[in-house]
Amino acid sequence: MESSDRTTLRRHPERGSRDPAAVSSVLDEALVCHVGFTDAEGRPVVIPMIHARIGDRLYLHGARASRAMQAIGSGRPLSVTATIVDGLVLATSAFAHSMNYRSVVLFGAGTPVVDLGEKQRALDAITDKVMPDRREDLRPMTSKEIAATAVASIAIAEATVKQRSGPSNDDEDWPVWTGVVPLRIVAGEPVPDPGCDRPTPSHIAAYVKRQESADA
16 A cells, blocks of 8 residues: 555554555455545545445445435545444543554545446445345346436545444453443344245345354
8 A cells, every 4th residue: 555644644554554465454354445536626525435446446336416426426536445343442530542443544535437347246245245145136227327426436446444343442440341342334124125925035134143143
């Protein structure tokens, strides 16, 4: 990863890394990222988006007519943040409370994806990011749907990952419980749409089972 002033950690630098594998791991696991950019009037905007990584590029998608996608694909500077919260760190004092987390901050510029092959691969990756193996059961996207969808890519080059794990660093003697409350995303029992009488497909059942196994 590129070293820059923007990716230099000044607060707890020991928690940071520019390791590409660590950056990719967080981007791949996080379900949502937040994209920051300036709109056409120069006003700052941050919006949550679904993303997917293919190799050393991050892909975002949205309606072609949306102002957000027009700004993201304009080539103007933007930032992307993905965060996974792993636990609440409870200490003796409110000042020492914290969270266990893994986060990535990426800086770059969005490039519109115009090649249809790359665009389809990006849309497939985003679909499978939401639910692995889902697209195999779906009706193929029509040319009209693909044309109405804008896709932008960002080079994963100027990025840093920061993380915290373990208990608090507080050793103050005070009669209060201290420790960590782990947090995780848990998949519930699938709920079919009204009128859907089909059994739960194998890829969804497998996803729920993997979540249950991770919880064990």
